[in-house]
Amino acid sequence: MKIETVRPIGSATSLDECPAGERPEFAFVGRSNVGKSSLINLLTGRSGMAHISSKPGKTRRMHFYRINEIWDLVDLPGYGYARVSKSEKMRFNEYVSAYLQSRVGLKQIFLLVDSQLPPQEGDLGFAHWLDQCDLPFSIVLTKSDKLSGSRLEGNAALFMRELAELGIEPVSRFVCSAKAGLGRAELLAFIGGMLPAKTKKRKASTVQLGWMKRGGSS
Ligand SMILES: Nc1nc2c(ncn2[C@@H]2O[C@H](COP(=O)(O)OP(=O)(O)OP(=O)(O)O)[C@@H](O)[C@H]2O)c(=O)[nH]1
Ligand SMILES: [Mg+2]
Secondary structure (H helix, E strand, O other), X not given: OOOXXXXXXXXXXXXXXXXXXXXXXXXXXXXXXXXXXHHHHHHHOOOOOOOOOOOOOOOOOEEEXXXXXXXXXXXXXXXXXXXXXXXXXXXXXXXXXXXXXXXXXXXXXXXXXEOOOOOOHHHHHHHHHHHHOOOOEEEEEXXXXXXXXXXXXXXXXXHHHHHHHOOOOOOOEEEOEOXXXXXXXXXXXXXXXXXXXXXXXXXXXXXXXXXXXXXXXX
């Protein structure tokens, strides 16, 4: 999929503030500092689109972007940031979980996991919660440039095994590096495959149906 246009369409810290969900939506979620905003910049090809920081907890609001006027991408605030107060954490959890559970157009949640780490309780817990809510999600292993291929595969396999032991089967699994530009084509192809058929195609089938109708009555 070629990214032609990207525009911010809003940000929110409550369900009421979210823009109307008029398009198929794809959300990026994961632990604070896992690389959500960096990956979104890689996908959109706009380096300054989502704010990146070396300090965790940078993204505090839910940020919505419209892509090619066809689909919406959502950058969610990270969970598990230790320096955020308990009450603020609860508020994050409230609006992120309310958002995830109520958007009808939400096609896929990308749960980002740091490929450098062994399976983390927080990530497994979040995957478990998504599974319990019956929400479709895929795993995206981030920062793959930081480790060797064998360590990467080892950590990835370990994470998927832990999920399997919990009876959880994600829709798909991706490996990405925002730094090395890896995983972009795969993710965009996956998203593209979930979008409705193009208007052009729909027009073609309408024409054919009209012709068939005429043919049938003569
Ligand atoms: N080496 C490497 N560093 C990365 C990669 N992706 C992100 N980073 C770094 O990780 C840090 C956090 O990246 P962000 O994209 O801000 O992470 P985030 O998940 O949006 O963080 P919050 O908004 O705090 O939840 C930054 O210092 C990035 O430069 C990657 O693929 N490789
Ligand atoms: Mg961020």
